[in-house]
Amino acid sequence: MDLAGAAAVLALLSIPASVLIARWQMRTTLAQSEATYRAALEVAEVNHRAALEVLDANHQKALETAEANHQRALELAAASHRGALDVARKQAEAEHLRWITEARTAEYRLFEASLAQFRRVFLADEVVKNELIDAHHEMHRSRYAIRQLGPGEVYDVVERIDLQCGLILVRFAKRTSQIPIERAEWWQRAIAPLRLELGEAVKGMLDRHIASI
Template sequence: MDLVGIGAISAAAVAALGVPAAVLVGRWQMRGALRAAEETGRAGIAQAESTYRAALDAVRTEADAAHLQWRRGIRRDAYAGFLLAMTRCVQAAEALPRGLLETSQVLSAAEDELTRAKNDLSAALWVVKLEGPPDVADIAGSVSSRTYELTGALARKAEYHRAASILYHLRSSNPTAAELDAALMGLAVVVSETGYNARPGSRQMPPQEVTEAVERATELHGQLSDDIGISEWVVLLNEALNYYTDPEALNRQLTSTVEQLLPSCRQALDARSSTDDLSLTTDL
């Protein structure tokens, strides 16, 4: 074989060997490219996830803050409405007429106003119970009970003053009325001196002095039954017996209970979060 033939065969052999090598190099290059693309893809996915989580956290934080602010506003309105209803209730009881009335319409209007105030207080308490938290609702319930006790005492005190006005005006024209007035004052003195407790729940038997004073006052009232009705007589007698709790004492109790409520309200409004709150973003 001449040199040309040998050269051709050698070239063909080299070419045959170069084809697999080129293929192998191409595969390596492709694998490297795929690996690089895979790493780039992973980095992109991680960056996307990080961006998504950051955006989700921002949305959650904003939603939680908005929900907390909304809940705080609802509770603040509930607490303020309850305290205002309590105040109006006491004011309505204090405004009940105490003097001798020319007409019954004035008294009826005042009593209707007190009834509306009590109903408003009851409704306001239910709003506080609905909004919570439980400790605030519990103390608000005590405030409501104290308020009803005070308004009841104020209503009885106003009724007593109206009855006393009737008796006072009768004294100038009826000696028996003057005697009854003196007998009731004497009964009050005896009750105070003997320490007799005639209030509900007490099982103390009245001393003889108290019994005799009540009998004397009742006898005198029998002579004035046409001028002093049974309802007026009952409140006059109960006042002399110190049967009801003094409104001043009940007012102090109410004030003390309100002072317990206010810090609980502030704590509920200032809390960053609360176990009784339901977050709107929990499932995001």
């Protein structure tokens, strides 16, 4: 066999070897690609789970923050509501105190006016029975109005004055001949100290009202 023939035989023999090598290389490449793909999938799965965990943690934290903010908002709203109620209550109490103080003062003046009229009639040169009865009737009416308005220390003095004037009415209404000086002495003993006591009681009530404003 010449050299040309030998080369041809060798060429034919070399074809299957290269094909086998190429296939082996292709399989190796495919196997590497598959391994790389699987590794990428595993990494992606791990990253996905990690991302889900982070997302879940963030979501839970966001829920907790939202709940805390909601609770805080409720507490602030409740505190604001309580504050508004407290302001309204204090305003109502102040308004009531102002009204009752005005009503008390007006009724005290009516009582004082009735008492002054009773005194004028009683200390006149001649006592007019009907006028004395009318003045005492007005005092009696005012006494029960003051009983409703209070306070107790004022009503206590008013009641004693009214009772003393009632005694005067019983003792002196039929004795118009009683000389004025005796009636004046009786008034000075029985009523004058109570009038001073009434003035002090009214002043104390007004002082407390001013202090509370």
